[in-house]
Amino acid sequence: MTNFARTLTAAAVAAAALAATPALAATSATTPATATAQIVKPLVLTAKQNLDFGTIVLANVTANTNVSMSLAGVVTCGTGLTCSGAPKQAIFNVQGSNNQVVHIYSATSTLTGSAGGTLTFTPTLPAGATVTLTTSGVPGNDFNVGGSFVIGTATLDGVYTGNINVTVDYN
């Protein structure tokens, strides 16, 4: 009786031992995967030069006509307008992490005239709407912004000013 009992015990132990063996050993699979996080410095955007279209004379406006400024600050006056003065493009400076491609976004904004009246200003961004940083932090990289607006037969004279809507992002 004792032998049998002992045998049973051994079997139980063995069975228990078998049960404890991780059954996954025969079927598990392992594959390496990577986790990535890009750590970058925050972007800093500064306006270095404000945009100025100069003086536009409403010589003979009979229909909607465009005034546009290139990235280089050259103003093109539409039909019925005479442009003069010292136009300048906007210049922005962006700083962040070296070698990063920074995306530039823009939206239209409203210029308000000193005699009342408003104009809608549409910015013109550099080709590709990106700038690549070549330094970490200071001095950063500059980029130009031009833009345009439309003058109509009802446009009032005056000095028109407003903000330029430009943002930058890493993505």
Add this chain to the structure above:
Amino acid sequence: MDKFTRTLSLLGAGAAFVVAAPALAAPPSTTAVVASPAATARAQIVDPLTLTKTSDLDFGTLVKKTTLGAAETVVIDESGVVTCTTNLLCSGTPTAASFDVAGSADQVVKVYIAASTLTAPGGATLTFTPSSSAVTTSPVLDGSGNASFKVAGSIDVASTTASGIYVGNMDVTVDYN
């Protein structure tokens, strides 16, 4: 044997429970940066300038005395007063030239005046040298877009200057710049 087989099946099904993470949509960016202070755009839009003469310039009558020799400079000022010289007699009703300029309110207007030649019927000429405070102190258009300015000047008269009525045009230009 049955139990063992069943167990394996369960394990096989268990392997499928390792689910691949779904591709995430691009998260909305909270890192877009603006310039502060903002960059500004400016445009000065103005009405075309108009320039109207309201008075011609007239030195009046200048009489050469017999003692006149070398050229003497006769000056008229913006009030129309002629400063007569030693060997000339001045009379008549001298007047300075005056102009009205109109454009956009509050704008500064630059004035440009060129020297000109006055010619008498026989072909004799005098050089008119203009002067105006409006050249050094640019007029500012008022709230209605109006301003006016005067032009004075001088001529040289010598004993050899032929008699006659000398007339010429005065080139006056105004501009916003």
